[in-house]
Amino acid sequence: QSVLTQPPSVSGAPGQRVTISCTGRSSNIGAGHDVNWYQQLPRTAPKLLIFGNNNRPSGVPDRFSGSKSGTSASLTITGLQAEDEADYYCQSYDSGLSAWVFGGGSKVTVL
Amino acid sequence: EVQLLESGGGFVQPGGSLRLSCAAAGFTFSSSAMTWVRQTPGRGLEWVSSISGGGVGTYYADSVKGRFTISRDNSENTLYLQLNSLRGEDTAVYYCAMWPAEGNWFGPWGQGTLVTVSS
Numbered sequence: 604q605s606v607l608t609q610p611p612s613v614s615g616a617p618g619q620r621v622t623i624s625c626t627g628r629s630s631n632i633g634a635g636h637d638v639n640w641y642q643q644l645p646r647t648a649p650k651l652l653i654f655g656n657n658n659r660p661s662g663v664p665d666r667f668s669g670s671k672s673g674t675s676a677s678l679t680i681t682g683l684q685a686e687d688e689a690d691y692y693c694q695s696y697d698s699g700l701s702a703w704v705f706g707g708g709s710k711v712t713v714l
Numbered sequence: 715e716v717q718l719l720e721s722g723g724g725f726v727q728p729g730g731s732l733r734l735s736c737a738a739a740g741f742t743f744s745s746s747a748m749t750w751v752r753q754t755p756g757r758g759l760e761w762v763s764s765i766s767g768g769g770v771g772t773y774y775a776d777s778v779k780g781r782f783t784i785s786r787d788n789s790e791n792t793l794y795l796q797l798n799s800l801r802g803e804d805t806a807v808y809y810c811a812m813w814p815a816e817g818n819w820f821g822p823w824g825q826g827t828l829v830t831v832s833s
Contacts, residue, residue: 605758636818637817637818637819639819641821648824648825649809649823650823651821651822654817654819654821655817655819694819696818702761703761703764703818703820704761705758708758
């Protein structure tokens with residue numbers, strides 16, 4: 604069971620907006636630790652998608668955005684495209700565990 | 715361009731050992747902290763271990779503490795993970811990744827190497 608909780612799956616039609624939630628607790632997200640997001644396309648390694656809650660690395664399309672509030676964070680894809688079909692993971696640091704922690708991952712399906 | 719290439723994975727019996735390597739190129743390796751993350755179908759992504767650029771600071775997940783050892787050879791631009799006393803639950807794809815000094819995120823990542831622990 605993952606320390607950060609994500610919905611197992613999310614789906615949407617092309618062009619729609621989808622949001623993936625990431626719920627933590629007072630020792631990780633709620634403690635002020637940044638939340639990061641990774642995209643894992645089929646049969647590839649994870650790739651950094653969002654860092655520091657809401658920052659995109661160079662090359663990541665601006666339809667991907669992140670936010671954080673309290674003990675939760677969200678990844679939003681605005682204008683869903685077929686190539687966005689992938690697994691998405693949130694990640695933060697947990698002070699209580701002294702460990703970097705991940706969510707269980709959310710599979711995005713483009714209908 | 716940053717390149718990370720893992721090797722050393724394979725099939726090993728419970729209680730056995732393996733040493734994973736991660737060859738780095740395209741950046742100043744000695745200035746970059748590095749990390750190992752593993753992935754299993756059942757447990758998703760799991761942070762395993764991290765090491766500072768100079769190699770003095772090392773960090774381990776409780777699940778591997780005392781069994782795995784992270785190290786690096788900055789003269790060879792190579793990161794290592796020594797896996798001892800392996801268990802079935804250590805079966806996973808092991809990725810190495812950069813750990814930027816400015817934050818708690820990981821990236822870029824290598825392509826991974828598969829470790830299978832089974833009798």
